[in-house]
Amino acid sequence: MERSTRQRLAIKEAMQNAGRPLLAQEVLDVAGQTVPGLGIATVYRNLKAMVEDGTLRQVVLPGENPRFELGNHGHHHHFQCNQCQKVFDIHSCPSDLAMLAPKGFRVEDHDLTLYGRCKDC
Amino acid sequence: MERSTRQRLAIKEAMQNAGRPLLAQEVLDVAGQTVPGLGIATVYRNLKAMVEDGTLRQVVLPGENPRFELGNHGHHHHFQCNQCQKVFDIHSCPSDLAMLAPKGFRVEDHDLTLYGRCKDC
DNA sequence: ATTGCTGCAAAAAATTTGCACGAAA
DNA sequence: TTTCGTGCAAATTTTTTGCAGCAAT
Numbered sequence: 001m002e003r004s005t006r007q008r009l010a011i012k013e014a015m016q017n018a019g020r021p022l023l024a025q026e027v028l029d030v031a032g033q034t035v036p037g038l039g040i041a042t043v044y045r046n047l048k049a050m051v052e053d054g055t056l057r058q059v060v061l062p063g064e065n066p067r068f069e070l071g072n073h074g075h076h077h078h079f080q081c082n083q084c085q086k087v088f089d090i091h092s093c094p095s096d097l098a099m100l101a102p103k104g105f106r107v108e109d110h111d112l113t114l115y116g117r118c119k120d121c
Numbered sequence: 122m123e124r125s126t127r128q129r130l131a132i133k134e135a136m137q138n139a140g141r142p143l144l145a146q147e148v149l150d151v152a153g154q155t156v157p158g159l160g161i162a163t164v165y166r167n168l169k170a171m172v173e174d175g176t177l178r179q180v181v182l183p184g185e186n187p188r189f190e191l192g193n194h195g196h197h198h199h200f201q202c203n204q205c206q207k208v209f210d211i212h213s214c215p216s217d218l219a220m221l222a223p224k225g226f227r228v229e230d231h232d233l234t235l236y237g238r239c240k241d242c
Numbered sequence: 243a244t245t246g247c248t249g250c251a252a253a254a255a256a257t258t259t260g261c262a263c264g265a266a267a
Numbered sequence: 268t269t270t271c272g273t274g275c276a277a278a279t280t281t282t283t284t285g286c287a288g289c290a291a292t
Contacts, residue, residue: 104240119225
C-alpha cells in the first residue's frame with residue numbers, strides 16, 4: 001500500500017500549489033523548503049510514479065527539460081513566451097481537431113502549444 | 122565559412138530522405154551507412170547547428186528523446202500512435218488558434234500533436 | 243597554408259538504481 | 268515487526284566539449 005511520507009506529501013503539495021508546470025529541480029526547491037534534506041532521487045521517483053498513475057502529466061518543450069503539472073487540472077494547453085520563456089496555461093481548446101488526421105487514423109487526444117509574446121513582454 | 126564535409130552531407134541527406142522525425146541515434150545509423158566511422162558527437166554538433174540556423178526543427182514528445190525533421194518542410198503537425206508509438210506528419214492545420222490565447226498575449230506560432238491509433242493499429 | 247570539422251574520449255547534465263537504514267502501518 | 272520509502276552515492280543515459288590530427292578551401 002502507498003504510504004504517506006513527509007516527502008511525498010511535500011511533493012504533492014508543491015504540485016498542487018504551483019500554478020504552472022514545474023521542472024524536477026523546481027519541485028525539489030519548493031518541497032525542500034518543507035522537508036530539509038529531501039533528495040532529488042526521491043523527487044524523480046515520486047514524479048515518475050505520479051505520471052504513471054495519472055496524477056501528473058509531463059509537459060515537454062523543445063530544448064528544455066520536462067516539466068510536470070497536475071493531471072486532473074482538466075484538459076488544457078500551454079503558451080510559451082518567446083521572450084521570457086515562461087509557460088502559461090490556456091484553458092480554452094479548439095474542438096475540431098479530429099478532422100485533421102489522415103483517413104483511417106483515430107484521434108484520441110491532442111496536445112497544443114502556442115508560442116508568442118506574453119502580456120508582460 | 123561553412124565547409125561541405127562528407128559527414129555533413131551525409132547527415133543532411135539522411136534528414137532529406139527521412140519521411141519522419143529521426144532520433145539523433147537514427148541519424149547516426151543512416152548517415153553512418155554512407156560515412157563509416159561517423160561519430161555521434163559529429164551528429165549532435167551538426168543537428169544542433171542546423172536547428173539553430175533553422176534548417177531543422179526539434180520534435181519532442183513526452184518521455185522520448187528529441188527527434189529532428191526538416192524545418193522548411195512547410196508548417197505541419199504530428200500524430201503519434203498510442204499503440205506503435207510511430208510519429209506521422211499531418212499537413213493540415215487548424216487556422217483559428219490565435220483566439221485561444223488570453224487577452225494581451227500575441228500568438229506567433231504553434232505546435233500541435235494528435236494522439237490516437239494509426240491506420241495500421 | 244589556414245583553419246573549420248571530425249573522431250575519440252572525457253566531461254557534463256539528466257535520470258535511474260542498489261543498498262542499508264529509518265519510518266509508516 | 269514488517270516492509271515500503273528515503274538518502275546517498277554510484278551507475279546509466281543523453282548530450283556536450285577539449286584536443287590533436289585531418290581535410291576543405
